[in-house]
Amino acid sequence: MHQIFTVANKEFHDGLRNRWLVSITLIFALLSIGLTYFGAAASGAVGVASLSTTVASLASLAVFLIPLIALLLSYDSFVGEQESGTLLLLLTYPLSKSQLLLGKFIGQGGIIALATLLGFGASAVVLYMQIGDTAILSTFGIFIISAILLGLSFTAIAYLISLSVSEKSKAAGFALITWFLFALAFDLALLALLVGVEEGVTQQGLTQLMMLNPADIFRLVNFAGLDSSDVNGALSVAINASLSQMQLFSALVAWVVLPLTLAIFIFKKKKL
Amino acid sequence: MNTPLVSLIEAGKTYGQLDALSAMTMSLNEGEVLGLFGHNGAGKTTMMKLILGVISPSRGKVEVMGMAPDSKEAWNCRSKVGYLPENVSFYEQLTGLEVLTYFVKLKGFSKAAGKKLAVDLLEQVGITHAMNRQVKTYSKGMRQRLGLAQAFIGEPKLLLLDEPTVGLDPIATRDFYKTVDQLKSNGSSVILCSHVLPGVEQHIDRAMILSTGKLLAMGTLSELRQQAALPVVIKPLSFKKGGLNGTVTQDAILNSFITGTCPNTLLVPENEKLAVLKQLLSLNDLDDIQVESANLEQVYQHFLSAHELSEQQLSGNNKTNGGQG
Numbered sequence: 001m002h003q004i005f006t007v008a009n010k011e012f013h014d015g016l017r018n019r020w021l022v023s024i025t026l027i028f029a030l031l032s033i034g035l036t037y038f039g040a041a042a043s044g045a046v047g048v049a050s051l052s053t054t055v056a057s058l059a060s061l062a063v064f065l066i067p068l069i070a071l072l073l074s075y076d077s078f079v080g081e082q083e084s085g086t087l088l089l090l091l092t093y094p095l096s097k098s099q100l101l102l103g104k105f106i107g108q109g110g111i112i113a114l115a116t117l118l119g120f121g122a123s124a125v126v127l128y129m130q131i132g133d134t135a136i137l138s139t140f141g142i143f144i145i146s147a148i149l150l151g152l153s154f155t156a157i158a159y160l161i162s163l164s165v166s167e168k169s170k171a172a173g174f175a176l177i178t179w180f181l182f183a184l185a186f187d188l189a190l191l192a193l194l195v196g197v198e199e200g201v202t203q204q205g206l207t208q209l210m211m212l213n214p215a216d217i218f219r220l221v222n223f224a225g226l227d228s229s230d231v232n233g234a235l236s237v238a239i240n241a242s243l244s245q246m247q248l249f250s251a252l253v254a255w256v257v258l259p260l261t262l263a264i265f266i267f268k269k270k271k272l
Numbered sequence: 273m274n275t276p277l278v279s280l281i282e283a284g285k286t287y288g289q290l291d292a293l294s295a296m297t298m299s300l301n302e303g304e305v306l307g308l309f310g311h312n313g314a315g316k317t318t319m320m321k322l323i324l325g326v327i328s329p330s331r332g333k334v335e336v337m338g339m340a341p342d343s344k345e346a347w348n349c350r351s352k353v354g355y356l357p358e359n360v361s362f363y364e365q366l367t368g369l370e371v372l373t374y375f376v377k378l379k380g381f382s383k384a385a386g387k388k389l390a391v392d393l394l395e396q397v398g399i400t401h402a403m404n405r406q407v408k409t410y411s412k413g414m415r416q417r418l419g420l421a422q423a424f425i426g427e428p429k430l431l432l433l434d435e436p437t438v439g440l441d442p443i444a445t446r447d448f449y450k451t452v453d454q455l456k457s458n459g460s461s462v463i464l465c466s467h468v469l470p471g472v473e474q475h476i477d478r479a480m481i482l483s484t485g486k487l488l489a490m491g492t493l494s495e496l497r498q499q500a501a502l503p504v505v506i507k508p509l510s511f512k513k514g515g516l517n518g519t520v521t522q523d524a525i526l527n528s529f530i531t532g533t534c535p536n537t538l539l540v541p542e543n544e545k546l547a548v549l550k551q552l553l554s555l556n557d558l559d560d561i562q563v564e565s566a567n568l569e570q571v572y573q574h575f576l577s578a579h580e581l582s583e584q585q586l587s588g589n590n591k592t593n594g595g596q597g
Contacts, residue, residue, distance in 0.1 A: 006377045017365060085360035089422075092324045093378045094350040271287070272326055 003095050007103025008110065015073070015111035024069055024112070028119020031065075032058055036123045054127065055139055058120070059222040062147050063215050064183050066116070070154035071161075074108050075175040078162040078267070088272055097267045105155060105260060112151035120144050142245070146221040149252040153214040154182075156259035163266045186213045214255040221248045275338060277302050277430055277461045278323055283332035284485075285318050292318040295332055296487045298480065300461050302429075305452065307472055308465040309572055310482035316465045317358060319482070320432045323463070324355055336430065351379050354428035356419045358435050358465075364408035368399060368418050371407060375422050393421040398447065412439035420448065424455075431455065431462045437471075449475050473568045481575050484583075488575045493568060500574040502566035503539035508552050509560040525551050 015021050035057045081087040090100060124140035161174045190209060193201055201209070210216040224245065276299035284295040293315040300306050308316050321327045322334050325341025336353070339346040362371045369390060376386040376393075394403050397417040402410065410418065416439045423431060431452075437445045452462055452475055466472060479496060481488040489496055506529075508520065520526045520538075529538040529548065540548045545563070552561060566574075 002380075003378060006374070010374050014363075014365070084362070085357050086362060088321075088326060089355065089357050089360055090378070091326050092350065092353065092355045093375070094347055094380060095378055272321070 003099045004103040004106065007095070007100055008106035011077075011104050011107025012110050013107075015108060020073055021111050021115055024115035025119045027065070027069075028062075028115060029122040031061055032120050032123035033126055035061070036127050051127070051131070051133070051136055051139055054123075055143055055222060058123075058143065059219060062120075062143075062150070063218055066112075066147055066151045066218075067154040067183055067215060068179050070112055070151045071158045071175040071179055073111065074104075074155045074158035075162055075171045076168050077104050077108065077159060079165055079168050079171045080162075082166070082272075083168055091272065098264050101159065101260075101264055101267055105152075105159070109152045109155050112155060113148045116147045116151060117144055120147060143222055146218050146249070146252060149249070149256060150214055150218045153252065153255040153259065156256055156263060159263040160259055160266065163263055163270060182213055182215050186216065190216075211251050214252060217248055217251050217255065221245065221252065224248070276300055277304075277337060278463075279335045280319075280322070281333040281335075283322060283329040283334045285322060285327065286330045291485050293322070293485045294487070298487070298490060300430075300463065302461055303456055303459045304478065305456050305462045305464065305476045307476035307479040307568075308463055308482065309467065309479060309568075311467065311576075313484070314482040315485040316482060317434060318485070320355070320434060320463065320465060323430075323432060324353065325350075351426055352429040354423035354425065354431045356423040356431075356433045356436055360419055361415065362407050362418060365406060367404050367406055368394060368410065368414075369403040371418065372403075372421055372425075376425055379425050381426070389425070390421075393424055394418075396424065396451070397421045398444065413441060413444060416440055417444065420451075424451070427455075427458070427460070429460055431460060432465070433462065434465045435467075436464065437466070445471065470567075470569065479568065479571075481572060483576055483579050486579070488579050489571075493571070496568075496571045496575075497566050498542060500566065500571050501541065502570055502574055503541055504545045504566070505562075505564040506538040506540055506545070506548060506552070507536060507562040507564075508538070508555070508558055509536075509562065510557045519555050519557055523551065523555075 036054050078087060081090070091097065120140065121144060124136060124144070127140075128136045157178060158175060161171050161178065165171045165174060190206065193209075194206065207220075210220060278300040280296055280298050282295040282297055283293075284291070285293045296319075308319065310316050318327070322329055323336060323341060325334075325336070325343075325346060328342045334341060336346065337349045339349065341349070363374075366374075372390040372394060373386055376390050377383065381389060391400070391403070394400050397420050399410075399414050399417050399421075402414060407415065407418070416436070420433075420436060423433060437448060440448060449471070452464070455462060464472065464476060473493060476493075478490065478492050480490045481496075489499060491499065521530065526538065526548065529540050531537060531539055538548060542565075549561070549563070552558060
């Protein structure tokens, strides 16, 4: 435990030193406060938009940004240390591979989690002061927790990439592809399936397919509770057959735990 | 008789088709300094990784402090092992002190004790003046010193140093060897891995010569000299007019050791050295004698070229695979 904490502490401080925490928090805060105030601009008014519009726009943005940020933050965690020779050195210390991996995960995950909490929390506070509705807190609570889980999930996926390749530049390439597949291509493919193939997939089947993408689970979590007027596309179909919030959160947690377990497994098999 | 600190019993490592390290048997006792010599890809680093327990042997057995180093039981021993990798660039954005504090904590020291230890170690390797600067501003030599400080954490019982003197200036090299001697007198064992040979001779107890994953020779320097059967170079000198040429060639014993290429030099086998010296001392015109035994570098060259020759003969019949580690 002491070892995990030492590694986590170092990784967290690296995140502070490299201005990751500050930049992510700023991006999230600016975006969410901006969307909160100007989200209604499309309908011709400036001012605080409705809660569901705000959360819908926030979630649509977060679903692209958070995976990208998590992948950027963590793609070189292992391959970078391998290239500089410190990975081999660390493994001669009384430090197991799973301790090192979990330590890194806690440290870097901590950066993502804290930035998400501070950044989006800021707009929750602003909105609460303007409207004073307690529904804001619960809606934002769900949004922030699912956003954190989404970030952690892509941190774990980044470790998978980082442990599977032997060059930093390759890891960067794979991270970009992974982001493209999960954030963009997957939904387009679903839409194509839905529109192009008649009777190709049932509503139930679609929802199950969406469980294969943590970004879509995140969307489902946040859109399920909103007025369906704010949501369109493949999602609105899925939402009607939606699973319970509990099931969706379990699926997101699984998307954190499974890649992480797989990463530990790959690390143990890795040839140094 | 105490058990050896490190022992390899028919241990070897293969990566797929590649024989990185052929089965070899060796042992290292407490307080012993072993020099490990060989070209790049000779298997030095593979052997170190086996001893460190970072990789497991493909065959045979490795034991460090009575346990397999890659096993769970050996966990506690790891804080008693120091390692300096060949190529390591530490976390560039951290200061030297921060880097060392991190490693000290990972070796199990508490925060308060760790910081003090880190400062002491940095002082020992002589980079206290730069400890609050980022590692990216360090020169090659300073990085090497930081790596050494890291290897010295916690007074290790076993030290494995891969090319420790690369990038060090002569004074730092001297200080480094002083530290090695000191650790040795405290009962620590050291494995020094190098292809820089001059200067290392008087600090090692035994040498091991590797090439393409095979053990070519192992033993104390004098044992290796004997195995190599390299002659001692003796140069009798005379300041008188005409020199010694006449007298030496006339002497029946001495005459046989004179080589054609350099007339004033005798090449004498180790076991006849004293007889020749006695004979030389009896000469009247003699003013001075230079005696040079074969040094480590010559012994190393001898074993390598002998090995290459036998490899060539082998590949004449069937193609051998040249290995690398």
